[in-house]
């Protein structure tokens with residue numbers, strides 16, 4: 001990798017935390033967070049008008065921008081704040097990165113697609129079905145206009161290996177369903193392709209070392225599951241029962257619409273010789289075997305209520 005100092009925004013979040021740990025093997029990393037403390041993270045509100053001047057005063061030659069409001073339900077209900085952080089800030093950061101000739105990876109999402117004709121390639125038309133996707137698509141356009149050489153890395157639903165600093169919402173969701181009193185209705189309609197966060201970090205490290213990576217790059221995992229399929233997969237690897245789970249296709253009236261199947265085709269990453277993300281069947285057994293303490297602690301909290 002030719003970068004010396006990499007600024008990672010959202011380093012107190014699931015992806016930024018994994019990226020910080022991975023990129024530190026090859027470069028200095030300046031991790032930025034906001035409301036939550038992660039180890040050695042510098043606190044900066046990127047939505048603050050003065051934030052860019054602060055960043056401009058720091059020494060860095062690469063930027064991986066992960067910070068965002070990533071909950072579709074939150075974005076639906078807080079549109080102004082969501083548009084500012086998710087769409088306006090990335091374009092400004094891209095301008096800053098271009099001016100100093102720094103490499104940039106902007107993290108985007110499979111939710112820019114409508115989910116009706118998977119798998120999606122990088123140049124397929126975008127048509128988000130929820131406001132989160134709208135903001136992320138606006139960001140892609142703003143980043144590309146400000147800095148055409150920037151990488152726009154589209155990723156799917158993330159899970160990680162939980163540790164003392166970081167949980168894993170996708171794993172937690174499955175475990176809570178498995179531990180809830182039956183019957184538990186779980187969505188069996190919307191397909192997701194759970195992506196191990198450390199696989200994304202490998203891809204980002206690879207892309208930071210390439211001169212020809214500019215533009216959109218897809219990073220998606222090959223195994224698709226619904227929420228129900230995911231919970232059953234987790235149960236299977238834990239040797240737990242999942243008979244209490246009941247398939248449903250009903251969407252909560254309060255939640256934002258999700259694309260039905262926004263699988264990302266990874267042909268460009270493959271053609272570049274990049275590391276391809278693994279399916280959850282190849283990763284989950286090891287992750288679950290390594291997080292027994294976290295599972296027991298979560299179980300204690302859930303059953304104490």
Ligand SMILES: NC(=O)c1ccc[n+]([C@@H]2O[C@H](COP(=O)([O-])OP(=O)(O)OC[C@H]3O[C@@H](n4cnc5c(N)ncnc54)[C@H](OP(=O)(O)O)[C@@H]3O)[C@@H](O)[C@H]2O)c1
Pocket residue numbers: 009010011012013014015016032033034035036037044045046047048065066067068069070085107108109110136155156157158159
């Ligand atoms: N998670 C997924 O399944 C998924 C799927 C597709 C794409 N993505 C994209 O991947 C990226 C990373 O997602 P993630 O799952 O790591 O999200 P996350 O765990 O929710 O973390 C979000 C990060 O953004 C930071 N942040 C929020 N408001 C901020 C502000 N005003 N100023 C500075 N930082 C702020 C948070 O800092 P504090 O917590 O310290 O406030 C946190 O570090 C996002 O761009 C998201 O859209 C995620």
